[in-house]
Amino acid sequence: MHEWALAEGIVSTAVRVAEDEGLLKITEIVIDIGELQQVEHEILMFALEQLKTPTMKDARFVLKPIQGRFRCRVCGEEWAFIPETVDKEASEAIHFVPEMAHVYIKCSQCGSPDFDVTEGRGVWLESVKGLKRDE
């Protein structure tokens, strides 16, 4: 249920972005969900609905899944994260701390743990849309 902690971060950050941009009412919040972290979309959505502030009461939360992708720094191999290929222990660890990928996953070509997570690491706030005073 650590999705709640992530949701809290998203809501607080959206509030701050809205303030910075002078939005009085938030209409849409787009969230990138890196699949490496294997966030439970339903729990996250539920938590967002529970935690949302009055300014975002009519907002649409859009969750955009982004496939986890790796590039080996040693041999250049690129490959995609397939959740089914890691065991439960690894999956749990990566869920809480995505960098634990370097502990449990190796380059499929050369076996190195030294790879970049080029896409789909974790949760990001992509955009916050809303209405300003003069609109």
Next chain:
Amino acid sequence: MSDPRIEVIERRLEKVENIIAVSSGKGGVGKSVVASTLSLELSSRGYSVGLFDLDFTSPSTHVILGIQDVFPDEEYGIIPPLVKGLRYMSIIFYALDRPAPLRGSEISDAIIEVLAITRWEELDYLIIDMPPGMGDATLDVIRLIPRIKFLMVSTPSKVAYETVRKQLTLLRGLDFPVIGVIENMVMHSLRLRSQVEEDGAEYLGSINYDPVLEEALGDIERLKKTAMYAELTKIVHHI
């Protein structure tokens, strides 16, 4: 694009009264031993204490304190388990006993992630065991935990102290409070007091090299009976 984790970090620590980073420019000077025994001693004095091992590539405090087979609870985030009287957090809960080969930016990302999801309850002290140097972990705690205070550890060697002096300069320039410097693993004579004072920091005291400390590692009852622990105890009331 915004990182949704940064915003909640301060809130995760809001119930913690004092946050102390045990730090040094140099590796192997006794930061982890000092952070561990300091946590134990503050706890023995009746304070509620957390210990956070922020050395993600070479965590050590679990070895020093003999911590095993505990895991955090999951409850709207992560709740550090209560172990040996301390609220304890370490990357070992996730990396287990495997190597964690992380580059700088990955260390930083992992630190931010853990800070953002770990819910510290009410604590008088949170002691943070830092990795050596002024790399990612140091820069991240400076950036993300503005009220952190630093407790510096050095050996009597000028090689060690030179790195500590640089860190003191950095911290002073950024207006971060330094509690003082502990001179650890003293073998022959004390060397640092006048230097530390010249550099405008408080000299908190010294700890001799304790040849039997090794035997006590992993067992807190034995640790508490060592000469090293006794000397640390004398330093604690300056903190």
